[in-house]
Amino acid sequence: MRKAILLIEDETILAKNMGLYLEHHDCEVRIAETAEEGLALMDRFKPDAVVLDFNLPGMDGLEALRRLQETAPTLPVVMITGHGNVEMAVEAMKLGAREFLTKPVSLAKLKLVLDKAMDDARRDRNIDYLTSRDNEALPRHGLVGESVAIRQLRSSLQQLLDAESHMSTSPQSTPPAVLILGETGTGKEVVARTLHFGGRRRDKPFVELNCAALPAQLLESELFGHERGAFTGANERKLGLVETAEGGTLFLDEIGDMDLGLQAKLLKLLEERTMRRVGGLRELSVDVRVIAATHRPLETLVQEGRFRADLYFRLCVVRMVIAPLRERERDALLLADHFLSELAARYGRKPPALSAAAQRRMLAHGWPGNVRELRNVLEQALLMCGNGPIEDQHLALVSMSPARQSAPPAMPVMESGLTSSRAGNGFQASNFGAFAGSGFGNPSFGNSGFGGLGGNPGGHSGPGGLNPVNIPVDPAVAAEREALVAALERCHWNVSRTAQALNLTRDALRYRLEKHGLQRRMSFAPRGPSDLG
Numbered sequence: 009m010r011k012a013i014l015l016i017e018d019e020t021i022l023a024k025n026m027g028l029y030l031e032h033h034d035c036e037v038r039i040a041e042t043a044e045e046g047l048a049l050m051d052r053f054k055p056d057a058v059v060l061d062f063n064l065p066g067m068d069g070l071e072a073l074r075r076l077q078e079t080a081p082t083l084p085v086v087m088i089t090g091h092g093n094v095e096m097a098v099e100a101m102k103l104g105a106r107e108f109l110t111k112p113v114s115l116a117k118l119k120l121v122l123d124k125a126m127d128d129a130r131r132d133r134n135i136d137y138l139t140s141r142d143n144e145a146l147p148r149h150g151l152v153g154e155s156v157a158i159r160q161l162r163s164s165l166q167q168l169l170d171a172e173s174h175m176s177t178s179p180q181s182t183p184p185a186v187l188i189l190g191e192t193g194t195g196k197e198v199v200a201r202t203l204h205f206g207g208r209r210r211d212k213p214f215v216e217l218n219c220a221a222l223p224a225q226l227l228e229s230e231l232f233g234h235e236r237g238a239f240t241g242a243n244e245r246k247l248g249l250v251e252t253a254e255g256g257t258l259f260l261d262e263i264g265d266m267d268l269g270l271q272a273k274l275l276k277l278l279e280e281r282t283m284r285r286v287g288g289l290r291e292l293s294v295d296v297r298v299i300a301a302t303h304r305p306l307e308t309l310v311q312e313g314r315f316r317a318d319l320y321f322r323l324c325v326v327r328m329v330i331a332p333l334r335e336r337e338r339d340a341l342l343l344a345d346h347f348l349s350e351l352a353a354r355y356g357r358k359p360p361a362l363s364a365a366a367q368r369r370m371l372a373h374g375w376p377g378n379v380r381e382l383r384n385v386l387e388q389a390l391l392m393c394g395n396g397p398i399e400d401q402h403l404a405l406v407s408m409s410p411a412r413q414s415a416p417p418a419m420p421v422m423e424s425g426l427t428s429s430r431a432g433n434g435f436q437a438s439n440f441g442a443f444a445g446s447g448f449g450n451p452s453f454g455n456s457g458f459g460g461l462g463g464n465p466g467g468h469s470g471p472g473g474l475n476p477v478n479i480p481v482d483p484a485v486a487a488e489r490e491a492l493v494a495a496l497e498r499c500h501w502n503v504s505r506t507a508q509a510l511n512l513t514r515d516a517l518r519y520r521l522e523k524h525g526l527q528r529r530m531s532f533a534p535r536g537p538s539d540l541g
């Protein structure tokens with residue numbers, strides 16, 4: 009993705025040279041000759057990084073840096089000075105400048121420093137973002153719902169957390185790996201966060217990675233980091249997310265999409281608690297709790313040889329299955345109340361009522377996108393309903409193939425939550441019996457959601473990302489897709505900016521990307537602050 013770089017430099021020739029060099033290296037550049045001009049460009053240009061000269065006519069570089077920090081505290085700024093003044097540099101660093109270069113500036117070094125500054129900023133923002141999202145991602149009232157499935161899940165989570173609280177604190181006793189299964193949008197991430205933030209690791213990092221979002225090689229270096237020179241473009245050593253998660257939790261979403269080669273490395277991490285950076289010679293010890301999730305029927309992938317059986321067993325020391333929303337009795341209405349209060353507060357309005365017809369329609373709907381879909385549908389309905397109640401025509405529910413709509417409830421709801429909750433203790437070692445038998449895991453996967461979708465579970469796009477659920481394409485849907493693509497192109501496929509441009513929440517945009525099979529085209533897509541889905 010082209011990076012947008014703002015150069016604030018009054019020496020015309022130097023600014024031009026830097027600009028040409030960076031443009032030649034696939035950056036989009038704007039030059040401002042004064043700090044005032046640069047600051048005025050910020051809103052319109054929205055740079056990914058700023059190169060800022062100390063000595064400028066009018067407002068000086070330090071003052072400009074101060075202002076940039078106020079308005080865009082995570083924006084990486086590289087300072088340039090002609091004097092190599094140490095005090096100034098220290099002051100700039102204190103103010104948050106990422107890097108410091110002295111004139112004459114080596115253009116190659118500038119590019120290197122910029123790349124590193126943007127990389128570091130992205131990593132920091134990931135962590136900040138993940139931390140700041142705690143409250144947002146953990147519903148304030150915990151897992152909303154009173155269905156048997158959700159009550160069981162809540163109590164199983166509590167039992168697991170209680171058991172973990174009695175574990176020894178030695179580094180050898182990492183809490184068990186957990187595998188969370190469920191259709192898209194059922195709340196797998198919420199469960200993972202509940203386990204992390206409800207447990208003893210809560211003050212350590214919760215780092216998440218979507219394994220479906222990156223090609224294998226990138227995923228490996230994102231996960232395990234790399235040494236300098238490990239491959240073309242590896243100009244600096246980079247820490248991976250495993251090391252970033254030290255002492256905390258690594259949440260691997262969409263684990264079913266992980267490449268087989270990388271699965272072997274993950275297995276080693278789980279078995280030996282060691283890892284090696286790409287291009288590295290040393291084995292490094294790590295203390296990381298792994299929680300993995302997928303919407304795919306992992307057991308079937310194992311049977312088909314697409315997922316390692318040994319890794320599967322390692323991951324599901326505790327296995328949790330989250331029931332799809334359509335199987336959670338009247339939870340859709342409880343969740344609707346919850347989301348409407350939350351959304352109404354955000355829009356500064358009173359929560360609207362749901363008409364009886366709207367309630368009936370919600371209870372009859374199949375919710376292929378589950379809780380996420382429900383929230384997005386309600387957000388739109390809230391905006392459409394004016395000051396009256398939400399009527400059924402305000403609910404933009406995507407119609408589904410008849411086969412799916414008429415699918416019977418997949419399973420006794422009791423099966424939800426930890427698979428082993430039947431055993432009475434809420435959780436236990438994974439269900440090897442079920443794996444070996446013809447049922448191959450939890451019946452909820454065999455019978456319902458996944459089967460009924462003709463191999464395209466939960467509305468997720470197919471491997472090419474272009475074939476979402478069997479939805480008849482109507483012109484409105486096509487128009488929505490077109491508008492999305494246009495906005496994405498305008499915003500260089502940056503999720504945050506696109507969401508902003510379309511006045512959508514990131515979740516709402518993410519849902520729409522999934523709906524139209526556009527998600528896989530996000531080339532960068534780790535769940536970072538700017539790119540997070």
Ligand SMILES: Nc1ncnc2c1ncn2[C@@H]1O[C@H](COP(=O)(O)OP(=O)(O)OP(=O)(O)O)[C@@H](O)[C@H]1O
Pocket residue numbers: 144145146147150151152153190191192193194195196197198199261302303343379380383515
């Ligand atoms: N029981 C619940 N109560 C309140 N909010 C919920 C609940 N379950 C899910 N949510 C909300 O629904 C949205 C989707 O949940 P989440 O991201 O955890 O789903 P997921 O299963 O991880 O989805 P995906 O498979 O696409 O990664 C989030 O905004 C989450 O906060």
